Amino acid sequence: MKNFRKLYGLVVLLSLLGLSCKQITKSVNETFHPNDSLVKNYNQGNGVRLNGNGEDKRTTTVSTIPFIKRQQERTIIINDDTFNTAEMELKAKEMFKDIELLKQKQSPATAKEIQKRVNRFLKEMKLPQGGLKTIDTEKAIKTKKGLLSTAELAFAQEQLKKLPQYRNKEIIVYQSVHFYDNGSINIMLQHPVNLKYADAYEYRDGVWSAPKPVLARDIESRTFPLSKMRFEDARKVIKIYNEKVTQIEGAVPTTSAYVSIWDNDMRWFPASINGTRERFDIxxxxxxxLKSFRKEL
Structure with a gap:
């Protein structure tokens, strides 16, 4: 199934990059006809020799090579899973047609709609959804960007202050602020009008999201002014924490940090370092x- 998903993912990826219908059809045929060039190249690369009937002439069995067999009734067997190629071809072409129509709309929701259409195809063919994750380009997209730089963190805080709903209003942080190693920030703020409410915001790719309502509890004691907090200090916390980690056997460095708010005061986390033999409070x-660093008894 792993090799099959890779082939399928490649076809979908090519289609999303704007191949013509003729090219897409060719890709579909190559994907769902394993006796064609893809399989021939695979066999040659793995030392497989076929006789006139397309049968493997080797006498030695290699368990790591998947068993692929073409049958007369237009089905294929890949690692003991059977697929009807005619049905797959039909549904794949229908999917490509729908994707082309979606792309013409040029709507902000186009990407999500295309993903839904791909997932529907996977579900219809009883394939694992998210098959595109086997493509290297998808892996590259998911690669962590790392914590924002000091300048980027400061810029994110300035952009937060410019949100129109907080114009001429003091911004009050509710409960927590999270600084992630994928370059994003999650924060909750007290509602600018109804002080009993709170909203969640996400910072990603240089932009703050629209507010999302959250269930606020103990809001009177879990708030802290944004003006008394500096986002760039997150890098200080991580740097100091990781310096201490190098002194502790078996301890693991951190790549993210967050602020938690209690009793109208803020506290940085992580607040402990666990080693294989010792545990420290920081x-x-x-x-x-650094405020304190001590070994826990």
Whole structure:
């Protein structure tokens, strides 16, 4: 199934990049006809020799090579899973046609609609959804970007202050702020009008999202002014934490940090370092500098 999903993922990826119908049909045929060039290249690369009837002439069995067999009734067997190629071809062409129509709309929701259409095809063919994840380009997209730089963190905070709903209003942080190693920030803010409410925001690719309502509890004691917090201090916390990690056997460095708010005060996390033999408590000042570091008994 792994090789099959890779072939299928390649076809879908090519279609999304704008191949013509003729090219897509060719790709479909190559994907769902294993006796064609793809399989021939695979066999040659793995030392497989076929006789006049297309049968393997080797006498030695290699368990790591998947068993692929073409049958007269237009089905293929890949690692003991049977697929009807005629049905797959028909449904794949229908999917490509729908994708072309979606692309013409040029709507902000086009990407999501295309993904839904691909998932519907996978579901109809009883294939695992998310098959595109086997493509290297997908892996590259998912690669972590790392925590934002000091300048980028400061810029994110300035952009937050410019949100139109908070114009001429003090921004109050509710409950927590998370700084992730994929370059995003999650924060909750007290509602600018109804102070009993709170909203969640996400910062990604240089832009803050629209507010999303959250269930707020103990909001009176779990708030802290944004003006008394600096996003760039997250890098200080991570740097100091990881310096201490190098002194502790078996401890693992961190790539992210977050602020938790209790009793109208902020506290940086992670707040402990676990080694294979020892555990340490580590505390930070509000500005990200080291406050205390001690071994737990």
């Amino acid at each position: 505390q930070f000042n509000n500005n990200g500098t």
